[in-house]
Amino acid sequence: MSAGYRQQPGNRSSKRTDGKRVAGKQVFPPPGSGGSRPVMKERDLDFIPESVGGKEPQPAGSHIHDRIRTGTVVGKSLSLVDSNAKVTGQAWYGDDVRLPNETIGKILRSPHHYAKIKSIDTSRVEALPGVISVATGQDAANSFGVLPVTKDEHAMAVEKVRHMGDLVACVCAETEAIAIEALSLFDIEWEVLEPVFDRKMGLEDVDEPIHWRGKYHLSRTNVQKRVFQEFGDRSLVDNPHAASHGKWSMEGVHHGFTEPHAVVAHWDPNGRLQLYTPQQVPHYTHRALSTVLDVPMHQINVIRTFVGGGFGGKSDPFPHEMCAAILSRKSGRPVRITFDREEVYWINRGRHPSDIEVKMTADDVGRISGFDIDALIDGGGFASFGHVTSYYNGVLATAPYELGSFHYTGARVWTNKPASGAMRGHGAVNTRCAVEVGLDEMAEQMAVDPIDLRLANLLPPHSRTITGFRITSNGMREALEEVRDGSKWDEKFRQLPLGKGIGVGCGFFISGSGLPIHWDPNRFPHATVHIQVDMDGGVTVHTGAADIGQGSTTAVAQVVAEVLALPIEMIHVRSHESDTAPVDLGSYSSRVTFMNANAAIRAALEIREQILNAAWDILGYHPNTLVLNDRRIYYKHDPSIGVSYLKALHKAQEDKGSLIASGAYRSPPMGGVHKGAAAGLAPAYSFSAYVAEVDVDVELGLVKCTNVWAAHDCGKALNPLAVKGQIIGSCHMGLGQVLSEKMVYGRTGHLQNANLLEYKIPSVHEMPHVVPIIIESCDPEGPFGAKEAGEGPLLPILPAVVNAVYDAVGVRFRDLPLTPDIVYKGIERKRKSLKLDDCLELPNPRLEHGPMQEVLVARANEHKTRDKARQRTEDTSHYVNGVLFGFDPNIPLEDQVDGWRMATEPDPEQLAELGLAGKAWLKKTQREMGRDD
């Protein structure tokens, strides 16, 4: 086949010794260099994997996306594509949307914890000059909620208010001053009810449960959800070699984002609602608006503004969004509602206050024979994401360890407090802390190093956890080894003086929830992305990915740039409006980069194919032999034969104009079939290990975290700068929870610190020096191998700090946060029990390795070899949890062992021994009680 016009390649080395060029060969610059004026960057081999001829090391073998890597942007530290808007003050957040002729909305909030509304008289409000419209619960009777199974919220209280600060009515006026004045003119008749604040009381029958679930209601309690799960061989926990038993009490914490909630609603002249809101999950808001307002979804355009921090706190559809829409509908004018900081705490959705009990055992060869977890979590007034949280508290605490058995009972109760919900590390944080501290305690009993205990009990890559989750890539071992080496652990652990300590913790988190909340994943994808390329070669990407500062827009732009080998400046992401964006489920469960970037890659591949086909037309070489580089396509074996991106693009556009492609991501079928199997299921999982160093002022009880080595397995760091930012930021948030942050409810159940002065977020002075360490396990399912990095890194900091405090002073703390009063009391108690005069004489723990240490190190080394072999993606047959205990992975476990259980309801004989939350199983549902109302 003739290759058309072809220049004779030559190079500078083909010079004769006398300096003259070899006859017949002409020297010409490398492709794209443009002679004296470079117009094309060289292909960056450092960012192309070894498997396709580059130099990038590959920890996990070749990967599904390797062949489309162009070395353009993936793996490089880039600033966020929207950062210039942010540093110039031009980024528009919720309250920055100012429409002409706007009115200001304000919300009347409940002064009672729990009360029935007998009547509302708004006549005095309406009479106030300057008031435009008023709305109450009667204006919107339809209920909504983020999960279809628990739609228990209303725009405003319909029948009763469920916590202090619950929405009662709203008003919009010409000015904010008039709106505030109007709030004092509502005449409301209340019937005050007996509130419940104590989560333990939530398990008891009451006259007036906070919500009523009809035949599914559990007796007359305030239990919203109860969970029972039991897996494995429970006989293994008998006669343990080591055991830990801890009862934890954890306070509620809030996301503490800096931007208060705000919303602007406007019904345009065509009768369509334009709703501007800083939302992590605009699609669910879209659905909820449609339900509450009784208009079809296509009549609503949800515009996501810039989001001033989310962390899970802006992921519910919110009642104030409904209020703004209702007021705007009534008034015919735009309505802007902005929260003050106190209202932010009233709407809450922060981490659940929890009582957690963890029992764990290890056998005589240092295997973890059982986890027994009981979690009672305080949901506040509404369900929010709580259905899922109830499961996460148990199921996400199992991996990365291979367990002999797992037993979990959980319950979420309603109380008359602001609703808890999803917060960074959703549901996994509190139990993870309890479990990791338990492992530390068992390691001490066995006289072994806690890191070696962990290394000897890890699940390998491509494994199935005890509850049936499919782990693909797994960088846990490397993460632990990195932090051990980085922190000089072996020189410090149990060797530091009193008051100085070092501790370790691990984490395991989902990278995207495996099931979309609203539909069967087999019938509709998780994420869809549209790409459009017009004549000028600029690429417009339409996505619903909600960037909340984590950089999902940048990630989407990066993967498209990578596939098409274009500079990232040529990729323009449009993600704000539901009118132009295909459906995306939003930024929660660490799904957005994983799923959206996967969808974007698929769309970009279609564009790439069209362009390469056009280049085939021009060059005469099959696309398989063509290479995409910076705005140029050339023949693999002779780079001088090529065509510019623009020419190829124009060729491709000859018949159809703009190139348009759509790509989607659907998670593969996976996981078990038992009740609740979908909770915690994810297409990939992230792993992390932290070592923290603390200084404890033994006399004052003040804990200061000084250094953190933070290793996180994010699969592949698409943007290392952003990943490091996520790791350090997670550290900051977790540190707040473990050392200073708590929502304080006084004796009267009143939230006492609804402001940023008394709700103590770590300032710059409280931050330790964090060494972020990125572990790249290169996930086969992730976009270019990436997994999540936004939530998982939060988990290990809590137990690492608690364990470090133990190392420093020899006291195990199980009440979070570790405020000075708690630490001081603990130290004093220890001093008195040892009959010492001065707490400075306290002995702090020391470690002399016992015989078990050798056993564990030997097994860890053996497993390291096993894991390395399994890291190759070519072998993806699953290692099944239980092999360590002698089971044959090829025969279903229940057929091998009599005692192997998989149960989602307790046996009657178990009822007597259930933990605190497990007591919910002593109650019967209304249906079981024979009442079907």
Add this chain to the structure above:
Amino acid sequence: MTPSAPKTIWSATVNKKSFELLINSNAVLLDVLRDQVGTLGVKRGCDLGTCGCCTVMVDGEPRLSCLCLAGQVSDTAITTVEGLANGAHLAPIQACFAKYGGSQCGFCTPGFLVASQALLDDNPSPTDQEIADAIEGNLCRCTGYQQIIESIQEAAKIHRGEVAHPQPASDPHPDPHPDGPGEPSMPPGHAK
């Protein structure tokens, strides 16, 4: 937001532009800046002086605009985040926050930028501790401060002239579509 009050005329220079506005005599500076001057880059985070998002410079000194009555600062020169850049040319502190991860969600960024610009104006060679002292009144929930401190250190290098100041993104730059030197003009007939 304060209750209604008699109106008064307020004058000040905001970002080098002089304003003469009719304001409530008890108006808070933050409200005047956001609602009347139109500098929406000044963010409202807490209204209580606890988060630092609303930091502006008043005659070169960083100040929390939510804790300041507009009347207290009349006839001063106020600089908000919008006034840091020189036209399209980002100030070093802005360029470095963008480049080194000093800004994630971006809501606290204006306050941090103003506070750190005030620091760099005084002291172009701050230590990490001096930086921490300068931004201790600003809360950031995303970054954990570490990359903010790095960004400020990088900006300080530009202030000291050790590193070149990056050019504006809107500067003219060459055609992004190279026709490479070896661009073959293909004779017809070589299609697939």
